[in-house]
Amino acid sequence: MNYSYLENKELGEALAYYKSKLQMEGFSLGTETADVPSALDRITSSAVYARISSPHYNASAMDGIAVNAHDTFGATDTTPVVLKKGKGYEVVDTGDPLPDGRDAVIMVEDVIDIDEDTVRIIAAAAPWQHIRQVGEDLCQDEMVVPSNTRIEPSTMGAMLAGGISQVEVWKLPRVGIIPTGDEIVAPKADPLPGEILEFNSTIFSAMVRRWGGIPVTYPIVPDRYELIKGALEKAVSECDIVILNAGSSAGRDDYSSMAIGELGEVHVHGIAIKPGKPTILGTIYGKPVIGVPGYPVSGIIVLEKIVKEILETVIKSPLRTYPKIRAVLSRRLMSTLKYEEYVRMKLGRVGGKLIATPLSRGAGVVSSFVKADALFTVPMNTEGIEASEEIELELLKTEKEIENTLVMTGSHDPLIDVAYDLMRKRNPERYVSSSHVGSMGGIMAIKRGEAHVAGIHLLDEETGEYNRAYIEKYLKGQDIVRIKGVKRSQGLMIAKGNPLGLKGVEDLSRDGLRYVNRQKGSGTRILLDYLLKNGTIDRDSIYGYDREELTHMSVAIQVATGSADCGMGIFSAAKIYGLDFIPICDEEYDFIAPAEYMDSPIIRDFLGIIKSGEFRDKLMELGGYSTEGCGTIL
């Protein structure tokens, strides 16, 4: 098996080196002429000068009469001036040219009609009053905008006002995107095992479009050297920049760097960023060709941190950057010394504090970018950042969105998504940030002041009662409100038809049975442990006890796909995947919230939703819930 070692160049250094190479090789876009009405957001390649003045004639700025100011001097209430039409004045509307010999306009409200041809004036007009003089807006040959300027709606208006119908602009950069890989297939609804859906080109195209480029996506190229080389040649001849999206394995990357190297030059291969390390920065015929790793998150990062920077140098106008924001890290974040690492983060404003929580760091987890509010760059040579440290992040959403976000944590249940959707339906300004840290995680987040509300289902072994004892024990001294949630059916999720003939928890230690568990601190894990203890079953005898999943759905899916035989979870999750279900108990899933937030609009919206008929109907559809009293304060 072959394995190639790459460089590990620091990002800033790699970019500076690459940019200097591009400049030496003369990388730039040409210019073209655009019609002004379709030039929105284009960038001027030279200064634009008005060809005519605006207004191009002296115009009345009011409805009224045009006069010679001289004639009105001395006019007052007691010594009015009387003027005759034609000889002393003309009627003018706003925009009318000033009649020859007139040098002032008196507005209609100040004119007293005597008869059809005679008016009385009781105040003197100042010369040039109420006249829009030639060039008030723009003088002929005045600069409207300089070079390298983005054309805004008002710029388009000013150009047309200045008699300019066409404008010289930089060409839009064409960005070629070549997906490669034998296993890669176009997106479809029923892929086979081993087929990998090719959606990177869709993400990249959308990013390029946002930056004002024209994405050109080429067909998927199989992992064969000659084909990759051919595709590169075609793309380089048709585009200004080329992205070669290769598989992320070290072996495959070699085709990319070999092909780029043969047709042009590889300047950098291997950058000290995570994800994104195997990135290639090359040129072919003076055009940038960038080898981007295959995982979608790596790809997004490399486009954001590298491709965007390269585009900016030729677009000649700064692209939008994300504003910086400071927040408190909610939990410890480990990092590697060798790389600058980019971590997607959730943000939440809870009681004045802005809390940042890391999302999944998997390079394949594109949904982490869907959920992300911010991006955190962990510098190189950092082992990790401690919880409660203040960090600076790039804000991907608006601050307003963050302020309007309900931060929900604790135990996972599909009802959270249902509530979120209903909240957005009622009020599109409302967002929900939910993280599934288990019931005990939820209690701890409330204790640390990091969430508005937490969902919990914690069985007290002594009383058999849910939740109350835990709140009293762990949140002693805090003013906490318990909100009645739902009853839901917990049990064992097993394959359709129960092929192993399982009856209950007592079967879990059966030889050959593959269990899948929930994480420590989750209510479901605590329930299992309680049941095992009651049944005196040794947890070490259960194969897969240590295999942990974070949600009911991810447990159910392991059973549904046959990679596990059994897992504990709620009925609604089993139902979604058509699994059989052995009910064990009905548990109480409640919400807790600090009393201080109960009157906030965000919690009131939430209570309104969980008390609503729509919410109950949706849970009935999911199945296994009883919603009696949901939303009442306990």
Place this chain on the structure above:
Amino acid sequence: MNYSYLENKELGEALAYYKSKLQMEGFSLGTETADVPSALDRITSSAVYARISSPHYNASAMDGIAVNAHDTFGATDTTPVVLKKGKGYEVVDTGDPLPDGRDAVIMVEDVIDIDEDTVRIIAAAAPWQHIRQVGEDLCQDEMVVPSNTRIEPSTMGAMLAGGISQVEVWKLPRVGIIPTGDEIVAPKADPLPGEILEFNSTIFSAMVRRWGGIPVTYPIVPDRYELIKGALEKAVSECDIVILNAGSSAGRDDYSSMAIGELGEVHVHGIAIKPGKPTILGTIYGKPVIGVPGYPVSGIIVLEKIVKEILETVIKSPLRTYPKIRAVLSRRLMSTLKYEEYVRMKLGRVGGKLIATPLSRGAGVVSSFVKADALFTVPMNTEGIEASEEIELELLKTEKEIENTLVMTGSHDPLIDVAYDLMRKRNPERYVSSSHVGSMGGIMAIKRGEAHVAGIHLLDEETGEYNRAYIEKYLKGQDIVRIKGVKRSQGLMIAKGNPLGLKGVEDLSRDGLRYVNRQKGSGTRILLDYLLKNGTIDRDSIYGYDREELTHMSVAIQVATGSADCGMGIFSAAKIYGLDFIPICDEEYDFIAPAEYMDSPIIRDFLGIIKSGEFRDKLMELGGYSTEGCGTIL
């Protein structure tokens, strides 16, 4: 002459009332299905759930071998485990499906090859290590995004990963734009006096496009009631929102409100905003129809403050708002009690202070929006704001742009635009904010710390020397650097061929001659006054002495269009408009800057430009300049 009095409803009240009417009449957009790859920035109309899991099979996350973790337990350096291909392992690449019965992957770097079919393992594999489990990114039936959510590039990726190829979204709002007016003509380069160029529809279309709507511009409708009514009926039948862009005179507006009232209902006519007062808020068949006044600045304000708000209610996703920023007002700003007023402002960061300066408030001055960095809302019932007060503004540019802006003030000269264009050519991150307040205004701005650099040309009557005496007198105690600028030819600008046979300043008091002057405090005005005094000419004897223009170009243009016979100014301005020129003197136009800024990159860039060959060449083209020593420190 007829004059109709309008309501004067406070904006917030008018909007709330109008929105309630629209809701009652059922105003909303329908939904449609979009292909995911073309759904960027569309808004979901219902929650989107994954149809398949991502990944949809258990996949190797590394290049290496797939094993049964059990088989490797106990493996160490000294007690290695040896595995045979087929029986004990299979070779897998990243993304390959996990072979049946395997539950761990060992990465290639940790595998020691013995022969083609045999490997040695020296560390135990943990079950499920290096495996991307089914649903790691998304579980089937998990919510990808809720309702009313903007589709981002990553959302498109997540949807395709979840087997979703089409998505239900809100339709894009079609916004009809009807320009009206007898005097209105399509933009052209050679309009006749009285013809008004119709560029509002271009500005409005671009704004609508920025907000995600589809603009539909209709042909210009003459000011005839039946034609306006017909155009409205057609637009309402084809669009979701209609903008009727009427002339701004009170008389003409009546057609708009009459036609809207006859076809539907006028809910509000007259809003307490300036500009924008004659706005009409109406409905026809439940669709909003908004009568927008004719001046471009009024139109932009009404679209920004009203049309955008109405669009937002049906787009179901907040549109971008401008961030707020606090700045110090540079000069007194008068306002009216009756209206909320919107003033375009320039911003500049000078020595740590953010300074806001009002731009032209003319409703026809669309170039004020091109130059504006921020918009300041003066509340109703305010008479004015004093200089040096701190105010809050809406920031139209980015903070970075403001930080990179050279704030230049003082005397006007076309060379400022030349320098600005060259600066942007060299470095597209650099901006120049210039305001023409005359030489004395420039000195005062430097004194107050409100500009980085000022251009001045001030003749000391006693010594005949330029600039030095003024700096010593007005900037005593401040550490000021004087930078040599240019020599330029000042004189009288007169019509081509000198039809009045003027010879010099002594002719200015000639009977019937119409002079146009510069504003008080400008170097050119001071020069004229000096010449008048020397020639013992009474300024009151000059017709037009009080007619003030702010730039050489606007003086020249009054002479060029025949609304004045003579004005004093520089040769380059006269040359632009093909005027004759009677030279009077060569004056020294220098720059002054506080010493503390001399090392800032922004001033260094500026000095680099004015010392450059390109700059000199451009000034030679303009004519009347001598650039010897330009940019040297005096």
